[in-house]
Amino acid sequence: MSSKSTSEHDHTGETTAPYGSGPSPQASTPRKKVRIHHLRELKDRGEPWPMLTAYDMYTAALFDEAGIPVLLVGDSAANNVFGYDTSLPVTVDELLPLVRAVTRSVSRALVVADLPFGSYQLSPEQALATAVRFMKEGRAQAVKLEGGQHFAAHVEALTSAGVPVMGHIGFTPQSEHNLGGYRVQGRGEAGEQLLADAIALQEAGAFAVVMEMVPAEVAKRVTHELRIPTIGIGAGSDCDAQVLVWQDMAGLRTGKAPRFVKRYADLAGALSGAARAFADEVRRGEFPAPEHAFH
Numbered sequence: 001m002s003s004k005s006t007s008e009h010d011h012t013g014e015t016t017a018p019y020g021s022g023p024s025p026q027a028s029t030p031r032k033k034v035r036i037h038h039l040r041e042l043k044d045r046g047e048p049w050p051m052l053t054a055y056d057m058y059t060a061a062l063f064d065e066a067g068i069p070v071l072l073v074g075d076s077a078a079n080n081v082f083g084y085d086t087s088l089p090v091t092v093d094e095l096l097p098l099v100r101a102v103t104r105s106v107s108r109a110l111v112v113a114d115l116p117f118g119s120y121q122l123s124p125e126q127a128l129a130t131a132v133r134f135m136k137e138g139r140a141q142a143v144k145l146e147g148g149q150h151f152a153a154h155v156e157a158l159t160s161a162g163v164p165v166m167g168h169i170g171f172t173p174q175s176e177h178n179l180g181g182y183r184v185q186g187r188g189e190a191g192e193q194l195l196a197d198a199i200a201l202q203e204a205g206a207f208a209v210v211m212e213m214v215p216a217e218v219a220k221r222v223t224h225e226l227r228i229p230t231i232g233i234g235a236g237s238d239c240d241a242q243v244l245v246w247q248d249m250a251g252l253r254t255g256k257a258p259r260f261v262k263r264y265a266d267l268a269g270a271l272s273g274a275a276r277a278f279a280d281e282v283r284r285g286e287f288p289a290p291e292h293a294f295h
């Protein structure tokens with residue numbers, strides 16, 4: 001990766017530091033709306049960046065303030081919001097209000113809407129019709145869809161209509177039944193196909209590609225071959241960016257998380273402690289105290 005230092009002027013005439021530049025921690029927080037070319041600049045400078053899922057107002061606003069440049073309203077809302085056991089059942093009508101809540105709540109982060117199973121696979125026309133709903137009704141800045149070479153025409157239909165597209169290859173949860181469960185993809189011979197898929201997405205106009213559960217060596221090679229950023233989840237440290245589902249990252253998910261997850265907090269413990277403390281105080285007659293009441 002080359003090192004390139006730029007500072008640019010936008011239509012306001014204001015000079016802005018590129019995202020992630022500068023010596024202080026604050027400097028890594030973008031002061032204005034993150035745009036797609038910022039992500040490409042970060043790749044060119046070799047500066048890794050974070051992406052998180054978000055599905056509602058508080059998380060979106062907090063992650064935006066924390067300097068997460070890209071938020072994904074994932075179809076993983078199926079598991080992590082709606083309580084389905086796979087991502088397959090979730091619909092556009094269920095996801096749209098979440099996308100709208102997130103876009104309403106951020107000032108800087110780029111918001112990507114994940115196209116759910118069945119909402120784009122039928123044809124490039126279907127993909128465009130669905131993407132248009134997420135852009136117009138959800139006010140998303142980009143959409144994401146799962147698939148490689150076979151979906152190049154879909155990606156091209158979207159990008160040529162002005163819809164920025166993020167690809168997603170490797171383990172693609174919407175195809176879990178076809179892939180035989182939650183398994184690492186792209187080992188051995190399949191690594192060549194993964195690279196071909198990534199290149200096909202780039203050539204079709206995708207602005208970034210998620211690689212989920214692929215060997216770190218393969219992800220590294222794809223990352224070096226592509227001009228557009230790669231975003232890893234269980235794909236090692238050589239991707240241009242890293243994404244996690246926020247409930248996994250913050251320890252809200254109970255039960256065993258996938259191996260690629262690191263927990264940075266114990267929200268499950270904190271929330272369950274708060275609920276128990278509230279319940280105890282109500283049962284003991286300690287809450288509400290006089291200062292919580294009106295007289």
Ligand SMILES: Nc1nc(=O)c2c([nH]1)NC[C@@H]1CN(c3ccc(C(=O)N[C@@H](CCC(=O)O)C(=O)O)cc3)CN21
Binds near residue numbers: 075257
């Ligand atoms: N909370 C959450 N986190 C996710 O990362 C996530 C979702 N939900 N929902 C949609 C998909 C499903 N994903 C998953 C779900 C489970 C594993 C998992 O259990 N992995 C095991 C087994 C891997 C193997 O056998 O090779 C692991 O230990 O990583 C992986 C990805 C990723 N996505």
Ligand SMILES: CC(C)C(=O)C(=O)O
Binds near residue numbers: 233
């Ligand atoms: C894990 C990310 C990449 C995703 O697709 C989702 O959350 O739906």
Ligand SMILES: [Mg+2]
Binds near residue numbers: 074075114
């Ligand atoms: Mg998804």
